[in-house]
Amino acid sequence: MFATLAAVIVRIFSNSFASVFQKRLAARGRRPFFVNAATFALLTFACVGPAFSVDWTRFAPLFWRDVVVSGVLCALGNACLVAALGRGELSILGPINAWKAVVGLIFGFFLLGEAPTFPALGGVFLIGVGSYFVLDASPERFSFRLLFGNSAIRLRVAALILTALEAIFIKKIVLAAGPSPAFFLWATTGALFSALSLGVSALIASISTRFRQSSSTSPTPSPSPSPQTVQTPPTSRFSVRDAFELAATAACVGTMQLSTNVAFERLDVGLALALFQLSAPLNVLLGWRLFRERGVVKKLLGATVAVGGAACVVLFS
Secondary structure, three states: OHHHHHHHHHHHHHHHHHHHHHHHHHHOOOOHHHHHHHHHHHHHHHHHHHHOOOOHHHOOHHHHHHHHHHHHHHHHHHHHHHHHHHHOOHHHHHHHHHHHHHHHHHHHHHHHOOOOOHHHHHHHHHHHHHHHHHHHOOOOOOOHHHHHHOHHHHHHHHHHHHHHHHHHHHHHHHHHHOHHHHHHHHHHHHHHHHHHHHHHHHHHHHHHHHHHHHOOOOOOOOOOOOOOOOOOOOOOOOOHHHHHHHHHHHHHHHHHHHHHHHHHHHOOHHHHHHHHOOHHHHHHHHHHHHHOOOOHHHHHHHHHHHHHHHHHHHHOO
């Protein structure tokens, strides 16, 4: 019991501080897929030694299918998360993670035929109320245009859907191989698919740039946009600060995933995900203290209500 409680607490804090470092890197123009690839590469190097002591031939083909699917979901989900943090406020995007319980409820209904109970539906209502308070504390105030038109929120929702699906496969991998081998496979596949995604995105960006240049009919360069519309390009020079924060991100993400694996080994996925939502109030406080985000009282209230709703959805489904 103590190990389970410790794993949940460590997961909550490591998740929030990983978001802090990811947000700082994204704010300085570092590409999401680059941040992910570098993070997972560092984690892979850190655990490559113990991996030689595992007999990988004992696992069935279906196990490796789950590993591949998990790696793809991990790379895409974390890229969406880093991109969202680069565009939005931590104190808003953190509490949105409570919607993961609603995503699980929807998947359970359509894929497994599980009908939601009235307390679970009440939990969905609480998540909606809590999300209203959180979003209404933003400078734009709450509106359906903000809810569906804000790119940071859309990316955060995409991230939680992908990571919710990933959690299902991670649970199966942990049960089949144990927390440590599952961690190595998670880091390795995350690095592989993040690197592939980085290469593909760079290729697409290069082709798009060449196409725009070739389709231009003007022989003279187009006038520079006004200062208000200039987008700051990614920083080309890799700094010592970037290296430190990438290492800190890797340490936090690695600690988060290892504690997640320990929790998954002892708890149902739904219950574990509900407990992980307790990081939402911490995200609000970190956003206020470190990034000077406003509306902390209203966001804390909304985050607390949303966490209670997530607990109702999971515990009474």
